[in-house]
Amino acid sequence: MRDALLPRCLVRCAHLLWMSLIAVENCDGKILEKTLEEWVRYKDECFKRIETEPYPSGLFCNRTFDMYACWPDGSPGSLVNVSCPFYLPWFEKVKHGLVSRKCGPDGQWLLLNGSEPWRDHSQCRDEMEAAGEVEGAHQLMVSFKVLYTVGYSLSLLALVLAFLILTVFRKLRCTRNYIHANLFASFGLRAASVIMKDVLLEKLWGKEIFEVSDWETLLSNEVAIGCRVAQVLMQYCILANHYWFLVEAVYLYKLLIGAVFSEKNYYTLYLYLGWGTPVAFVVPWMAAKYLKENKECWAVNENMAYWWIIRIPILLASVFNLLIFMQILKVILAKLRANQKGYADYKLRLAKATLTLIPLFGIHDVVFIFATDEQTTGILRYIKVFATLFLNSFQGFLVAVLYCFANKEVKSEMKKKWQLWKLDHPAVCCTQ
Structure with missing residues (x-):
């Protein structure tokens, strides 16, 4: 039997x-x-x-x-x-x-x-x-997984290329682009960690269950170790991504208000803020899970107090980003009004600046701050899941395009390098 x-x-x-x-x-x-x-x-x-x-x-x-x-x-x-x-x-x-x-x-x-x-x-x-609803929900979740897998994969490719462009070309090496490169790296690590977590979860839960030993294998600590490591890395990368949003916001605000400071010294602080701050929250969360809720993939949140160790710093970073975002818009509006050539012109430029800054600062996350998983059910939950997965997975691609591939400074440098390459390889160019 x-x-x-x-x-x-x-x-x-x-x-x-x-x-x-x-x-x-x-x-x-x-x-x-x-x-x-x-x-x-x-x-x-x-x-x-x-x-x-x-x-x-x-x-x-x-x-x-x-x-x-x-x-x-x-x-x-x-x-x-x-x-x-x-x-x-x-x-x-x-x-x-x-x-x-x-x-x-x-x-x-x-x-x-x-x-x-x-x-x-x-x-x-x-x-x-509710068999029809179960089957329908299953198909919907499969569609969601395909959607964000495509989004994260596309973002990862674009971010790797953008990171290389900003770090390889010497004339692009400045504090602003270094911060962009770190943001790209955080996006890339986040995408890679999500993909890796999915692969491990699929290996863990995706196979058919036929015997008692199959269930016991799934529930063993040995099998869960890789899954737990993936969970920890993913939580760190998500936190790092949010805090590099904050670094981008702080840096741009200082530039706009004309603050005088040593970029070299502040860049070191930015590194601590972007990569170091998440460690201060992930380590206590990891200790709490290990000591109090050491179950399977650490995905069970029986005591939500432990989950708030991760959630609170994300909420704080999002709120700070929103406040800085609003201050930056005020500064931009004041500067545009002072130099306006026409009412419609500065309004259009303000709208353009606003839409450009939203993905850089992760402002869309603020929309879902108070719509937590515990408070959303039914259709509202599916809408939240779709919007979150779509925006988070494709955001890295959008940021890479806006702040690297479509950047005038980057395009100019790439054009110069292409012209120099053609001069150094006339034989190849002539054969084309």
Whole structure:
């Protein structure tokens, strides 16, 4: 009976929950991991009963665990009923229901097609009233995953190229471009960490489950180590990305107000702020998860206080960015009005500056500050997930285009390098 398949509803539900887990960067994945833990507890309790209860005399169907329910010894020719297993996520709805198996007159459990055990678990399938919704949600999550995978992959390619351009060409080496390059690096690391996390989660949760050992392997600490490392790296990269937004905002504000300062000294502080600040929050979060919630991929947030160790610095950075953004717009507006050639002209230039700064400062994140995962449900949650995944995944590509590929200084330097290359390789140019 160890080789019996889990009911399709459970496998499908597990895969839907897995897709939900990998679709959102900060999703807690609580339902899936809790279900697996409860399943293991149910299985262990079943095996204890199997080992301790006395055997009846005469002919009977052997007690067994068929990966779905725990069955006692059955009398030949009888229908054996047990309560719906408590590990089901929807157990509260079906706790009075029964699951049944037939014990044949020969003392063997009735099989379906000669191999799979026959079982009637219709009373334990309340969640399948929404089977269409489950399937639809699964397809939606698959679409979301394709969307952000394309976005992060495209962003990663563009960011690597932009980073190389800003660091390789000497005439582009200045504090402003160094800050841009660090922002590109944070975007690139964030994209790479999300992709890596998805690969590990897919390896962990994406395979079909057939035997008891498959579940036990998934829940083992050895398998979860790589997943935990990916979670830690992803949280660090997300924090670093937000704090390099803040560095960009602070630097631009200082330039606009004409503050006199040593760029070299301040650049060192910028490095500490962008790459060092996340460490101050990720390390305590990692310690809290290890000591208090050391479960599977560290995606379970039973105590939300630990999750706020990561959430608070992100919210603070977003709020500071918004405040600086508003101050910068005031400065830009004042300068444009002082030098205006026409009302429509400076309004247009202000709008252009505003739209250009939004992706650089990550201002779109402010929209979802108070729309947390716990407060959004149903259609609103799907809208939030789509908007967040789309903007976050393609933002790196947009920033690389605006602040590198479309930058006049960069295009001018690239053009000069191309002209010099053609002069140094006249034979190649002539053959073209």
